[in-house]
Amino acid sequence: MHLSLGFSPCPNDTFIFDAMVNNKIDTNGLTFDTALEDVETLNQWALQGKLAITKLSFAVYLKVRNQYNLLNSGSALGRGCGPLLIAKKPIALENVKDCRIAIPGDNTTANLLFSIAFPEAKQKQVMLFSEIEHAVLDGRADVGVIIHENRFTYQQKGLVKIIDLGEYWESTTGSPIPLGGIFIRKDVPADVQQQVDAIIHQSLQHAYRQYPQLSDYVKQHAQEMDENVMRQHIDLYVNDFSLDLGQEGHAAVDRLMREAESRRTVIQ
Structure with a gap:
């Protein structure tokens, strides 16, 4: 077959x-x-x-x-494998809702986990996951939700972590x-x-x-x-x-x- x-x-x-x-x-x-x-x-x-x-x-x-x-x-x-929210400089969590957010797709779990953590955030831009770091660096987005290998490379590009969305999920639900x-x-x-x-x-x-x-x-x-x-x-x-x-x-x-x-x- x-x-x-x-x-x-x-x-x-x-x-x-x-x-x-x-x-x-x-x-x-x-x-x-x-x-x-x-x-x-x-x-x-x-x-x-x-x-x-x-x-x-x-x-x-x-x-x-x-x-x-x-x-x-x-x-x-x-556990410990969730998407990260990154930016060029530190941003207070209460201000994330007002940011332009790059996400790797409407239907991704990364977007869902972000939406659970920041339900009031509305200014989302969908782009290929591999483009999100570049979008934050060149100012097209204020923050970005990164997945896959970008977890291991964002710091090399001078970006900083705002929140680990996986840790947020684990801490609020106790689930992997x-x-x-x-x-x-x-x-x-x-x-x-x-x-x-x-x-x-x-x-x-x-x-x-x-x-x-x-x-x-x-x-x-x-x-x-x-x-x-x-x-x-x-x-x-x-x-x-x-x-x-x-x-x-x-x-x-x-x-x-x-x-x-x-x-x-x-x-x-």
Whole structure:
């Protein structure tokens, strides 16, 4: 059976999916047509039901839960791994609501976590996550919500942290931070859904057996990222929850959904 599969080119995703898409493990006759895209693009595609299997921001789950099921393996969920709010100079938290804010997509969990922390902030500008630091530096935005490898590079560019939005979530809820998960369309047969879940789990186990060695697949999609930054990225976003969400992981996702609905932060 041939299935479409979408995930980001970031090291955590390529690390997880490398073995299953490059024939390094037995996929039980399943083959995958892969699309590597920014997660906000994948979020938009999911609203159309475009891909059979896809990485999505948990924030978009409310919009697609009639079309997609969440798999147990492959998620980015944990502690100390949330998005950061950064600026060129310190800004008092009470003044953030009046700032121009660069966000990495309306449907991203980063935007949802920001909206939970700063519900009165309205001046948002959507841009590609990799452009946000530049937008803050050149004055197009006063503050920016950064994700992915930008967590490790913003200080080198002279930017400062205003607040760790993940820490805010953890301190107010006690839950780990649900960033993104792997979802499968509900029209895929149930036995195949279970197969795919098991294959992702096996693919990640294979990657861990080679680690800290990085495969060519991970490196070729990380563009000019330093290998140490690639490993920092993997260490931060790939963990036991990625192998299996388990009860705690699913509870954290449910909590995020309740917070989103109660605050009306997800656009319907």
